[in-house]
Amino acid sequence: MTQTFERDRTSTAQTFESVEPATGKVVGTFTVDDADRVRDVVEQAQVASAWWSSLGFDGRKERLRAWKGVIAKRATELAELVHRENGKPVADALLEITLAVDHIEWAASHARRVLGRRRVPSGMTAANQSAFVEYAPFGVVGVIGPWNYPVFTPMGSIAYALAAGNAVVFKPSEHTPAVGQWLVRTFAEAVPGPEVLSLVTGFGETGAALCRSGVGKVAFTGSSATGRRVMAACAENLVPVLMECGGKDAMVVADDADVESAADAAVWGGMSNAGQTCIGIERVYVAEPVYDRFVDAVRRKLDGVRPGATDDAAYGPITMPSQVDVIEEHLRDAFDRGAHAVVGGPDAVHRPFVEPVVLVDVPDDAKAVTQETFGPTLTVHKVRDAEEGVAKANATSYGLAGAVFSRSKERAMQLAETMRSGMTSINSVIAFASVPSLPFGGVGESGFGRIHGPDGLKEFTRAKAITRQRFALPIPLLSFDRPASLTPKLAKALAVLHGRSAPRSPR
Ligand code: NAD
Secondary structure (H helix, E strand, O other), X not given: OOOOOOOOOOOOOOEEEEEOOOOOOEEEEEEOOOHHHHHHHHHHHHHHHHHHHHOHHHHHHHHHHHHHHHHHHOHHHHHHHHHHHHOOOHHXXXXXXXXXXXXXXXXXXXXXXXXXXXXXXXXXXXXXXXXEEEEEEOOEEXXXXXXXXXXXXXXXXXXXXXXXXXXXXXXXXXXXHHHHHHHHHHHHHHOOOOOOEEEOOOOHHHHHHHHOOOOOEEEEEOOHHHXXXXXXXXXXXXXXXXXXXXXXXXXXXXXXXXXHHHHHHHHHHHHHHHHOOOOOOOEEEEEHHHHHHHHHHHHHHOOOOOEOOOOOOOEOOOOOHHHHHHHHHHHHHHHHOOOEEEEOOOOOEEOOEEOOEEEEOOOOOOHHHHOOOOOOEEEEEEEOOHHHHHHHHOOOOOOOOEEEEOOOHHHHHXXXXXXXXXXXXEOOOOHHHHOOOOOEOOOHHHEEOOEOHHHHHHOOEEEEEEEEEOOOOOOOOOOOOOOOOHHHHHHHHHHHHHHHHOOOOOO
């Protein structure tokens, strides 16, 4: 029997229940934190941030590593909780946790190199100055997270914001508050002292309250529609925001591609986590000469790939009941417009599960091509060549990630560069997310700002410039005592130093 469980069905003004999407069993009861409560938590975090910042890079590194150790040791316990609350198989949850742990280590061990004070050249005009730049924390960062990768995704903000010296107030998705609570509790166990990582729980209003609570920055991950609301709330107080929003990622398969591995990657990129992956593949553009072989391979590779709640299932249920409506609508719209299914069909939806669906002959303006479906579906399109594939891949308002398959290194690199996305993997999918030193983020409606890597550390800081005068100039430049005779000399020096690069004026 399949059934849909509305997650907020037992909500009162003060609490809500988180339930297993596959069974409807209650995972936990959480408070709906109101604006006053959120403000209190942020005030307390402000106090904690002074202590945390005073520990310096080494003190924070030691403590972040302690937390990393606890997560790694108890990874199975966390994976089981993710499985219960989000629905994904334990093995997938473990993979997500492994990547998250890598990021804690990277952020902790690279923060000093990326953010620490360094001397920079002061230039000719300011030759008497020593110049320094350093990256100072905001104080408290509010992190608003989604439910699809409830450990990996928020960790991209939490670990980097903490390593940079901020305290963090985390609002996990209302669909995965228990996972958020687990992370916050284990941090407190590993890092005794003031509460540097704290939790607020609730729905959109709690997130909006966090935006207005006096935090120094908000790191938001979620849909583009919610992102707009988050920005509007943050705009009231000019609070800077990091936007990690939705995607409609494409794979482009060139005529010289390894078709088998491209098909394997498309199947994994499209169906794993029930397609609920922001950087998952939703569209595939295949060069005409290899199109039929590709579709055949996809069909074969999906044979036996089924959703379910047990360990042997390839992927779990759709976590959020309302998303099933979106998937159904996209399928219906595609079929109404003449699409054909080469895998699955209109009857693929058995709430809360959705069987894999691969569509061909889908018009470019169908919802399944233009909007984020967030389900285990792929649209496969025949194109003249990979260049046309990239052009079609780029014809969307989103621009999060994507993949390119070609055996030619040069061509693949060129295709990857022309893809309008924040991240592209060549001959694999999603690989960039497992490289901690690479920035992660999108363009267009997929958002802006970056988590991960040096950019991800800098994202949670403001650059601070400092100069120290080494000696006074014989002729004061920045003083009312500047002699009038200096002005023509300055103009001459300027022309000599920089004027030579001007184009010759026509006679
Ligand atoms: P969502 O936008 O519904 O919710 C995200 C978070 O925002 C939740 O914690 C929610 O409670 C909170 N929220 C809702 N309304 C708010 C408001 N008015 N003010 C402040 N906070 C508010 O997204 P979701 O369904 O949880 O996640 C799925 C979406 O996230 C997909 O679009 C997916 O592509 C995207 N996503 C993006 C990335 C990325 O890195 N770019 C990663 C994971 C997921």
